Amino acid sequence: MSRYNAKEVEEKWRRRWDEARCFSVQEDETREKYYVLEMFPYPSGKIHMGHVRNYTIGDVVARYKRAKGFNVLHPMGWDAFGLPAENAAMERGIHPAQWTYDNIATMRAQLKLMGLAIDWDREIATCHPGYYAQQQKLFTAFMKAGIVYRKESSVNWDPVDHTVLANEQVIDGRGWRSGALIERRKLSQWFFKITAFADDLLEGLDSLERWPDKVRVMQRNWIGRSEGATVRFEIEGREDRLTVFTTRPDTLFGASFCAVSPNHPLAAEVAAGDPAAQAFTEDCNRLGTSEEAIETAEKQGFDTGLRVRHPFLPNQSLPIYIANFVLMEYGSGAIFGCPAHDQRDLDFARKYGLPVVPVVLPDGGDAASFEIGTEAYTGDGTAINSDFLDGLGVEAAKRAAIDRLVEAGQGESTIQYRLRDWGISRQRYWGCPIPVIHCPDCGPLPVPEDQLPIVLPEDVTFETPGNPLAQHPTWKQTTCPGCGAAAERDTDTMDTFVDSSWYFARFCSPRAEDPMDRKAVDYWLPVDQYIGGVEHAILHLLYARFFTRALAKVGHVGLPEPFAGLFTQGMVCHETYKDPDGKWLFPEEVEKRADGTAQHLETGQPVVLGRSESMSKSKRNVVDPQAIIGTYGADTARWFMLSDSPPERDMEWTDAGVEGAWRFTQRLWRLLTESLDALAPKGTAVPEALDGPALEMRRAVHKTVQAFGDDLEKFRFNRAVARIHEIANTLAGFKPGDDGGRFVLRESLELLVRLIGPMMPHLAEEMWLQLGHDSLLAETAWPQADAALVADEHVTLAVQVNGKKRATISLPVDASEAETQELALAEPAVQKAMDGKPARKVIVVKNRIVNVVV
RNA sequence: GCCCCUGUGGCGGAAUUGGUAGACGCGACAGACUCAAAAUCUGUUUCUCGCAAGGGAGUGCCUGUUCGAGUCAGGCCAGGGGCACCA
Numbered sequence A: 001m002s003r004y005n006a007k008e009v010e011e012k013w014r015r016r017w018d019e020a021r022c023f024s025v026q027e028d029e030t031r032e033k034y035y036v037l038e039m040f041p042y043p044s045g046k047i048h049m050g051h052v053r054n055y056t057i058g059d060v061v062a063r064y065k066r067a068k069g070f071n072v073l074h075p076m077g078w079d080a081f082g083l084p085a086e087n088a089a090m091e092r093g094i095h096p097a098q099w100t101y102d103n104i105a106t107m108r109a110q111l112k113l114m115g116l117a118i119d120w121d122r123e124i125a126t127c128h129p130g131y132y133a134q135q136q137k138l139f140t141a142f143m144k145a146g147i148v149y150r151k152e153s154s155v156n157w158d159p160v161d162h163t164v165l166a167n168e169q170v171i172d173g174r175g176w177r178s179g180a181l182i183e184r185r186k187l188s189q190w191f192f193k194i195t196a197f198a199d200d201l202l203e204g205l206d207s208l209e210r211w212p213d214k215v216r217v218m219q220r221n222w223i224g225r226s227e228g229a230t231v232r233f234e235i236e237g238r239e240d241r242l243t244v245f246t247t248r249p250d251t252l253f254g255a256s257f258c259a260v261s262p263n264h265p266l267a268a269e270v271a272a273g274d275p276a277a278q279a280f281t282e283d284c285n286r287l288g289t290s291e292e293a294i295e296t297a298e299k300q301g302f303d304t305g306l307r308v309r310h311p312f313l314p315n316q317s318l319p320i321y322i323a324n325f326v327l328m329e330y331g332s333g334a335i336f337g338c339p340a341h342d343q344r345d346l347d348f349a350r351k352y353g354l355p356v357v358p359v360v361l362p363d364g365g366d367a368a369s370f371e372i373g374t375e376a377y378t379g380d381g382t383a384i385n386s387d388f389l390d391g392l393g394v395e396a397a398k399r400a401a402i403d404r405l406v407e408a409g410q411g412e413s414t415i416q417y418r419l420r421d422w423g424i425s426r427q428r429y430w431g432c433p434i435p436v437i438h439c440p441d442c443g444p445l446p447v448p449e450d451q452l453p454i455v456l457p458e459d460v461t462f463e464t465p466g467n468p469l470a471q472h473p474t475w476k477q478t479t480c481p482g483c484g485a486a487a488e489r490d491t492d493t494m495d496t497f498v499d500s501s502w503y504f505a506r507f508c509s510p511r512a513e514d515p516m517d518r519k520a521v522d523y524w525l526p527v528d529q530y531i532g533g534v535e536h537a538i539l540h541l542l543y544a545r546f547f548t549r550a551l552a553k554v555g556h557v558g559l560p561e562p563f564a565g566l567f568t569q570g571m572v573c574h575e576t577y578k579d580p581d582g583k584w585l586f587p588e589e590v591e592k593r594a595d596g597t598a599q600h601l602e603t604g605q606p607v608v609l610g611r612s613e614s615m616s617k618s619k620r621n622v623v624d625p626q627a628i629i630g631t632y633g634a635d636t637a638r639w640f641m642l643s644d645s646p647p648e649r650d651m652e653w654t655d656a657g658v659e660g661a662w663r664f665t666q667r668l669w670r671l672l673t674e675s676l677d678a679l680a681p682k683g684t685a686v687p688e689a690l691d692g693p694a695l696e697m698r699r700a701v702h703k704t705v706q707a708f709g710d711d712l713e714k715f716r717f718n719r720a721v722a723r724i725h726e727i728a729n730t731l732a733g734f735k736p737g738d739d740g741g742r743f744v745l746r747e748s749l750e751l752l753v754r755l756i757g758p759m760m761p762h763l764a765e766e767m768w769l770q771l772g773h774d775s776l777l778a779e780t781a782w783p784q785a786d787a788a789l790v791a792d793e794h795v796t797l798a799v800q801v802n803g804k805k806r807a808t809i810s811l812p813v814d815a816s817e818a819e820t821q822e823l824a825l826a827e828p829a830v831q832k833a834m835d836g837k838p839a840r841k842v843i844v845v846k847n848r849i850v851n852v853v854v
Numbered sequence B: 001g002c003c004c005c006u007g008u009g010g011c012g013g014a015a016u017u018g019g020u021a022g023a024c025g026c027g028a029c030a031g032a033c034u035c036a037a038a039a040u041c042u043g044u045u046u047c048u049c050g051c052a053a054g055g056g057a058g059u060g061c062c063u064g065u066u067c068g069a070g071u072c073a074g075g076c077c078a079g080g081g082g083c084a085c086c087a
Helices: A006-019 A049-067 A083-092 A096-113 A129-144 A194-207 A213-223 A249-254 A265-272 A275-287 A291-296 A343-352 A394-407 A518-524 A539-553 A625-632 A634-642 A655-673 A692-713 A717-732 A739-756 A761-770 A817-825 A828-834
Strands: A033-038 A071-073 A148-158 A163-165 A183-192 A225-235 A241-246 A257-260 A301-309 A317-323 A334-337 A411-417 A436-439 A443-446 A477-479 A486-489 A529-533 A566-569 A572-578 A590-592 A598-600 A608-614 A794-801 A804-812 A841-845 A849-853
Touching: A006 A634, A006 A761, A033 A049, A033 A518, A049 A071, A049 A529, A049 A566, A049 A572, A049 A625, A049 A634, A049 A692, A083 A096, A096 A625, A129 A148, A129 A443, A194 A213, A194 A225, A194 A411, A194 A539, A213 A539, A213 A566, A225 A249, A225 A394, A241 A249, A241 A257, A241 A334, A249 A394, A257 A343, A265 A275, A265 A301, A265 A317, A275 A301, A275 A317, A301 A343, A317 A343, A334 A343, A394 A411, A625 A634, A625 A655, A634 A655, A634 A717, A634 A761, A655 A717, A655 A739, A655 A761, A692 A717, A692 A739, A717 A739, A739 A761, A794 A828, A804 A817, A804 A828, A817 A828, A817 A841, A817 A849
Parallel strands: A033 A071, A033 A529, A257 A317, A529 A566, A794 A849
Antiparallel strands: A148 A163, A148 A183, A225 A241, A225 A301, A225 A411, A257 A334, A301 A317, A436 A443, A436 A486, A477 A486, A572 A608, A590 A598, A794 A804, A841 A849
């Protein structure tokens, strides 16, 4: 028989699966469901190796669970809104919709080449009105439920492009596209009240047992819950008070100043009457929020001349500064400074000559001599110099201080979060329009449901900078749903993270007239296994968790957590190449030599080999999946993706590795074709007596079936692959002598084919056909190992003398300790190592090991 | 600065969770087949001493717990990731 022709065979089976509609699913209350989902792709143009890895892993899970009898939902869609489409429009004059749908068509075709077990009937694209119309309904429902609100906030404003930029789009204080100096501007924007769910999102993490710890830790830190106290300082000579949040109310007696953010109302008030203060706050704001600016900026303050009264010491007062390191966004935008026990406060106090009074004594320290030098003491200890707190530990002192604050009406215990509400307004075209009408009299009102959807106008221009929606001559003009007067639409669109915060729910009923069909989501949700890159560990996954809670609140779903299981796969890396001028080169431009050096294929110039890095267009270290699939077939690409590296770790893409995978597919095919003449007929019963090599072979295969299943359950695909190699090696050396042997050969091959089905589905189907089956392997149940064959009859165990292996012995499973010991001591090598000395102790661990201590 | 993860052959990685370290693959070397090449097949491949039989060392480093440590504990070192003026 000829070599395996991947191209022909793969095409054939993809057609068969399509024709049989294998992967279309419906709700079926009589069957247990399993929802596998990989993070849907952004249609950037072409699929990359990261997609191949992601969807291969998901497809193995989907096909395996299907074979196990689950009703498997495995859908695909497109995260299709976003800025790159607008950039393409500006650069090449293509309409964003055109660009996006073209890319989707290309990428869909590429994904189909992979042979994924996907229900394509459920395909969705977030840029399609059928999707974002539903999202607008959700927005208005959230508005009514009080989960959405409008607030003025300061944003990064690009004065050249007339747009708001995300922090990541501001580089060294300049817009990434325009290069213009970014201004801070106040804009009214829509916010999702994610902070209302902060505690619930935090607690929910504990229930996510099938999530990586790493992701849970990252989310926990991001939410950043801090317990502490609010203190309301009386301001001398005024009626109002200065509200401050602190996690260390126990250090109040060490307070030597208060400070407010340059954006604090009090700072604004002072600045209004004092040009020097005005100049200072403006200076602070100019520095902006870029990381480097923060890193290098010195602590600076401006004394307002105002003073607050100490809450526990009526005769003492503290100065109020405006300080550049106090954030308006966290707490109340004001702090009290205790220099002795906070490094930042200490730096500030030293600079402005403020007192440094230690109020926490480290354990074992001496109160009389304890002094603070250049380092604040932030550890545990006992309160000193603190009146009624003296002698208490930090925790007890915190409680006592809070009790006293409450008694005096000057504060209370408070919980603060680092998490901030989610601003979703974007001044861009290619996104979901925010369904709100602004009326001069009635204010902002949700668009009534019967007027939804608000569809994006197609006739927009990208020639002038700014938001095309705002510039459209007529689109925004409408009437107020409240009073009927002329009013304007909100011209902002939603952050694209909103689109991806509920798509998994839409997949349950992708064509429903409402955002979702409650019966369908109740059946399918939660996603049993979600798979994607760890780069989404915080934002996307947190937003989706928040969104699900919000959906529950408005009655669309009945559960808080969208993803019961999460798997974060590693990246695909490749060596990097540079020519002598330092220009990056594509792998296909480089020829590697046997001696480890490399040269440029066309010019013959030497090539500098760089370290392996995550594949990226900018470093050109990319390999095109379509080319690989064209050369070797999808099964080979899938197999290589699963080999060697554990899926959670970064993997290295190498030519040698792919070729190895390709050789193995050929080897499997040869193994089958060369065995066909020696097989027992299909359906032959298990022979009554099997012994010798045939029995050994049969045992080995059944053990593989058992172990392979365990590996898949635990996402240990690389070990599962290794087991297939092992059993293929064993099978290649197996010679079926008699009818028993012929039976075992058939059984072994059939089991092998069924195991590789989820990983190399096309090859497996073809082999299944060659083995004489007319049913689809995709519709065949997962094999069950025979428990009697999996259990060992004999074990080999090591014999150690003083912890050093000296021999191995073989004996029946569960042999008695006495028997084991006797056999172990009888080994010549053991006797030699004991050197004539008597055994002081012999440790026998049944079926494991013997250790002789002399 | 704070939090988290990872260190095993030339390389990717296994190791029944405290019990035979290096499965499986890649690469390399030797051989078979071939006019030749490719493909395929058979060996060898942690380091080290030795012709061999056989010994010794070995999972980033140090200390400990244990009959026994890649695995557990403590302390270092190195690499990676996340957060970061968060009061």
